[in-house]
Amino acid sequence: MTATTPSGDVLGPGLEGSVPDGAAPVARSTSGGPSGPSRGNGPTGPSAFRRTMARREARIGLLFALPAFLLFLAFRFGPAIAGVGLSFFEYTIGGTAEWTGLDNFERMVNDPIFWSAMRVTLILSVLIVPLSLAISTFMALLVRRSFRGSGFYRSVFFLPVVTSLVLAATVFTWVFSTGGPWSQLMGLIGLSTDSWLGSTTLVLPALALVSIWSRFGYGMLILLARMQDLPRELEEAAALDGANAWHRFWHIIMPQLKPTLFFLAVIETTASFQIFDLVYTMTGGGPARASYSLVYQIYDQGFKYFDLGYASTLGVALFIITIVVALVQRRLIGRDK
């Protein structure tokens, strides 16, 4: 986390500051603090004063947390439960809901469009995640030391990250159009000049390239932050012992980056599973459903056909797949060493 902290961190970001400092377990002291029984003199004694204070504190705490919590209940917690619930219903926008048990799931399993959307989504992830991680790492290594212009390059590489995907989609539709820069580039190296967006096989690589363009700066920055925390001594010692740049990277930097790469892999995979904006704006799922992704199907079912129950089922499927993939990645990357 790159958040700047005020003053020295006194408490540290422990999971839950359950019992602050040495406050006795009985005394619900006012948010701890070493000041002891503050003004608690008088006939009632300190303990009664403290109790009213604690009650006041609790009331205030509750009041302060309430707006966020209510919003959260209404728009995150509630809908998450409802989303799972809805997947067992036949629900139409007219407001009729009918319990259909596992029908939606059965339909999904037998739905060729769902499997095709799954395939598209997985292919996109496979294209995007490794390449994006590799490019992020490569760029981070190039700009990790400060030199004249290093700040400029970092800013440039981060610019696509703050740009909307819809905007990127409008420009890249032109880039990939017939006769556009990409097709002419392909022509120069002797390949077909047909638009990639019109090809059922090349549309996914095209979308993947746009996605990578828009995201690599994010991974670069995360890795950069981590690289700057690494002790220089190890690398220097290895350099003195004659290790070349590749060896220093592979044997010294890389192992220390593993947790960060795992984190990034999960984030990137989750993001690529949810690809929608680019598909919607650049291809509309085409040609011939060749870029019809899972979230695009959710949108289609929910907001074109208003089959909200089935759309929720697809949402649940997306959720489960996301978790499964994160667990698999954890085993693959998180383990060894």
Place this chain on the structure above:
Amino acid sequence: MTTLATPGTPGHPGTAAGTTSSTGLTPRRRRSKSSGMDLTWRGKVVRYVVLSLAAVVTIFPFYAMVVLSLKPAAAIQFPQSLIPTNLGFAAYDRVLGAGNIWTWFGNTLIYSVVSVVLVLAFSAMAGYAFAKKKFPGREAMFWSFLAMVMVPYHVTLIPTFILMAQVGGLDTYWGLILPTLANAQAVFLMRQFIMDMPDDLFEAAKLDGASEWRIFTRIVLPLCKPILATLGTFVFLWHWNDFLWPLIMGQGTDHWTLTVGIASLQQQDVPLNMILAGATISFVPIFAAYLVAQRYFQEGVTMSGIKG
């Protein structure tokens, strides 16, 4: 890309030597700061070349967007079209005159600004409560917040839409904004930040008879400025670029945001220079803000770790 002996691209374990210079050959111990890892001038040149190529690839779409938006429609042939001659604002005139761009711009601005203010207010309050107050149910509340960070947006999308449709929130600002204010991550970040503040600060103010609200607005909020700036930038950016939610909430064109409007231009047969003029208009505010406050953008996005 592979000319430089820089790792990152997997494979080629052998090609590393060459450019990276003095690795180990000349153990210059005195300059311990960079012993053995300095690039030779050749290495430096290669690094600049690679970086500059990457920068050109990164910037090219922005350049093309701006130049093409300034071209008359007939002239949009690659590569001649990218030479910045014969420029004019015709496409801007047309897109501003014909479309609802100003409406979309205003909607986007309202969507982003109102959300930033409210998210910051609610998350700072909740963060303060979770960090410094003890109240019944605190743990349960906090952990439920945390658990929901994992649940993807698309699982809650449809029920939230149904809910908003039923309470008449379609095509309204409040319907658009309200559900996006439930931001567990913001609360979490605020709590982390406030937890690090020493309790004595609040105790002292309390002894002086300051009310809780006063402590919050006069002590907590000013101390939170750095995190509020970072978080605010991120929330603004997220809303400005948000697409799917405004797309389903805005049924009529009057209620679209810029992203939805531009995507619709893209899908109709609008001339490219007009689409790109619209895209440029939507990009200018973000770009200007990025130039001024890059640090907050970079911190905000890396801290929250999410992009569309």
